[in-house]
Amino acid sequence: MTDRYDAIVIGAGHNGLVCSALLAKAGYKVLVLEANTQVGGAAVTREFAPGFSVSACAHLLYQLQPEVVRDLSLRVKFASEDMTTIALAADGKHIRMRGDSVEGVSDDDAVSYRSFQKRMQAFARLLRTYLNKTPPRLGTRKLRDLVTLAKLGFDIRRLGKTEMREFLRLIGMNIHDEVDERFESPTLKGAICLDAILGTHLGPRSPNTILTYLYRLAGNGGQVAVPYGGMGSVADEMASTARSAGVTIRTDMPVKRIVVDNGRVRGVETSSGESFESYNVISNADPKRTIFELLGARHVETGFARRIENIRMQGNAAKLHLALDGLPDIPGLMKKDFAERIVIAPDEHYVERAFNPVKYGACSPQPVIEMTFPSFRDASLAPTGKHVLSAVVQYAPYASKEGWSDAARDKFLKDVIETIAAYAPDIESRISASELLTPADIEREFHITGGHWHHGELTLDQFLFVRPVGGAAQYRMPIDGLYLCGAGAHPGGGISGAAGRNAAREILREKS
């Protein structure tokens, strides 16, 4: 005897939760099966040392779509909001960036930064409109697709002749050339480059890094926040909305396979041998895992399987968590600055040099780092007087050529701490415990192939109409009843909920 549902969602990542909540609100009987003990996928808060908790992967909120907040009536509490980015400089002359203003640079750079931001924000607003739309299918005569396509052309044209040309010129370009032409401050150039490359397998000189920069801005105009209680609190709030709408969420329930009969999905089978029936199976897992591990390539055409196989998704972002006996001393910073976002990317060449080793399977000896001290404003994360450091560290290869042995990981940890110590000389003496998650750990612990931030590189050949691959950008997989709702689908990764919301809308539209 198996249980029957209107929809089964594989994975309780934040996108799976958003999708399930919206389907349940529309009257569907929904089951979510999550492999891990906690809900949230890469948006979880967990204890990494006794008394010390941290957002285990995603730690900064800047892409959550207002449409998702509205549709799910989410209440997110923030420990820090509209944060300043402090870019550390070796000489202690750190710069501060917020919105379109930057302090600590020449007047010329401050003026250039304002005009740069004005243009980038206008382009990002255009992109934002399309984050919440289903990409139109190319080559069809369906009115909806034709209208969306025409509207995209019209929206680009509406930028005006000069800006339209600039948009089309810049969108595939690299961020290095753009910042090098505009600014003199190396620290400013390095910080902008960092924003363009976080979570990617790209360096500042790689094509597409303007696109990735715009994608980051498109979320919330670049405004960054730390949720109170860590990122897990956002996922918990989504799960609570889903449960209130009637969704059943079962954790510790890895799905082993998607059951197919007569060319359409019929349900799923879990690793523990339980079966659940549904004609709609929605995968929050990445596209490769969904097609090769869960569905089985034999159920799709060879050409489609090959396109999925070719998705580039080798993660380069590692996550470092430090339990600290107290805040470190960072010369040039005041105590209140520990509530802000602090980055180490002292110039654009540093960022490019940090990228070089991962091309050959090695770690950056001097990596690029984005740090926060979430316990500074959130006492729930560390014992009184103690603190937590949460850092995204680029670049660490997914496939280390030496293998991720204990020695390789110890060496990388040492290099990361030395890099931080160049700005915070007493950091080492403050550390009581540490956790380093490499992309390989992220793959194992969060079930993301390659440990990739976006479930697939965010480049023009894997974007919009062709995300995850051509012919499947409308959340439907080429087998009846199977959908994708995670970061591997349009528009991509980040805690936005956009893919989950778009997928739910497509499923409901199809059934109406």
Ligand SMILES: Cc1cc2nc3c(=O)[nH]c(=O)nc-3n(C[C@H](O)[C@H](O)[C@H](O)COP(=O)(O)OP(=O)(O)OC[C@H]3O[C@@H](n4cnc5c(N)ncnc54)[C@H](O)[C@@H]3O)c2cc1C
């Ligand atoms: C190191 C790192 C740092 C990041 N930092 C940020 C940040 O600061 N801000 C930001 O906005 N984004 C950040 N991101 C990106 C962000 O975390 C992801 O893009 C986002 O979490 C993707 O959400 P999702 O719901 O689509 O998928 P996921 O979060 O990957 O969730 C997928 C879920 O499916 C489950 N699953 C997979 N297979 C199965 C199966 N067979 N059976 C059952 N369950 C299964 C997984 O366990 C997981 O819970 C970061 C990513 C990384 C790797």
